[in-house]
Amino acid sequence: MTSHLKSTRLPIAENEAWTHRVPAQIEFCSVTKMYGSVAAVKDLSLAVRRDEFLTILGPSGSGKTTALMLLAGFVAPTKGDILIAGNSVASVPSYRRDQGIVFQSYALFPHLSVRRNLEFPLEMRGMKAAERAVRVDCMLERVRLKEFGGRMPSQLSGGQQQRVALARALIADPPVLLLDEPLGALDRNLREQMQGEIKRLHKEFGKTTICVTHDQEEALTLSDRIVVMRDGQIEQIDTPEALYDRPASRFVAKFLGEANMLEDAGLMIESDTVPRNGTVAMIRPERICIAAPTAPKRTDAEQRQSVTGTVEDMIFAGPLRKYHVRVGSTVLIGREHVAAGQQTFRPGDEVRLEWLRSDVRFVTA
Known part of the structure; x- marks a missing residue:
């Protein structure tokens, strides 16, 4: 018997192809979820493309988990509709939605072996034992746990438990996979x-x-x-590169990485871009070059803005050094990769900060 999973190998399309050719797999249509007088999600409209990996990111209370729970069917929208493959699922219970779900806690059955954990969703769908066995063997191999089928979850490492949870979510071949803080319980490495x-x-x-x-x-x-x-609404949606390099607002710039707001330093901003009304200048720390005040100017100095300041702190973080430099009434952050023979500055040192005018971005305040 040939397992369907063995033939499942769909390449990821390019973003441009998605934009112009691939229909939405999931749609939130003006969805609102109220808890009493509090709107956890407000008028959410979002289209998720087929085969896309989309992440909902935000601080606590932003509505990201509520959006996932709405899609999973664990809560119902107060207003609006949710479509999957063009069909409304707003009133469809979670167990009838063809979705795989991985929770932060993994939610593995502690009294069942790895193999039985994987068999369970197939058994609930009425699959015969012989086909279940073939599919479980295939999946264990795909997640690199072929030798661990007989172990209990308590006998696995955190990473192995995570792979079992992913395998269990994928084994019934659902078209949609939902991940709720999937790596939150693991250490950094x-x-x-x-x-x-x-x-x-x-x-x-x-x-x-x-x-x-x-x-x-x-x-x-x-x-x-x-x-x-943010606050139950979409602040910005884009590719990772575009979102990091061209944040639309101060909130996104500061939430997604670190950002220096240049107007806080009282500078006359030099930029290749004409700012729109209601925007402020921002630059990422890694775009700032740090040098001694007497160091030779760079060959492209005419394309750069240069200011002087005083180092208040230097943080060594392995491959990186982070400098906190006071410029006027504020502190700018500069970040550089550690290199052999590189000059290191200490608190109290005077330094020159410079950046390309083309690296300045303007975000809404």
């Missing part, structure tokens, strides 16, 4: 490893995937697009 595993599995299975997280690095690493939410 293991999170980075599992990010690679999730990307690999998404590429292999080609599932439309919605991930909710508060971890900016995780969102940037995994996603085709990121939705940044």
Whole structure:
């Protein structure tokens, strides 16, 4: 018997192709969710493309988890509709929605072996034992746990439990995969490893995937697009590169990484872009070059803005050094990769900060 999973290998399309050719797999249509007088989600409209990995990112209380719970069917919208493949599911119970779900706690059955955990959703669908066995063997191999089928969840590491949870969500071949803070319970090194595993599995299975997280690095690493939410509404949605390099607002700039707001330093901003009304100048820390005041100017100095300041703090973080430099009435952050022979500045040192005028971005206040 040939398992359907063995033939599932859908490549990720380019963003441009999605935009022009691929229909939406999931749509939130003016969805609002009220809890009493509080709107957890307000008039949410969002289209998720087929086979896309979309991450909903935001601080606590932003509405990101409520949006996922609405899609999963664990809560019902107060207003609006949710479509999957063009069909309304707003009134469809969660157990009738063909979706795989991975929770932060993994929610593995502690009294069942890994193999039985994977068999359970297939058994609930009435699949015969022989076909279940073939499919479980295939999935264990795909998630690199072929030798662990007989173990109990308590006998696995955190990363192995995460892979079992992913395998159980994928084994019934659902068109949609939902991830709720999937790596929140893992330490940093293991999170980075599992990010690679999730990307690999998404590429292999080609599932439309919605991930909710508060971890900016995780969102940037995994996603085709990121939705940044604030107070129950979408603040901005774009590709990771565009969202980081061209944030639309001060909130997005500061939430997704670190950002220096240049007007706080009282500077006359030099930029290649004409600012719109109601915007402020911003630059990322890694775009700022740090040098001694007497250091030779760069060959492209005419394309740069230069200011002087005093180092207040230097933070060594392995491959990076982060400097806090007081300029006027504010402190700017500069970040540089550590290199051999590089000059290191200490608190109290006078330094020159400079950046390309083309690297300045203007965001709404």
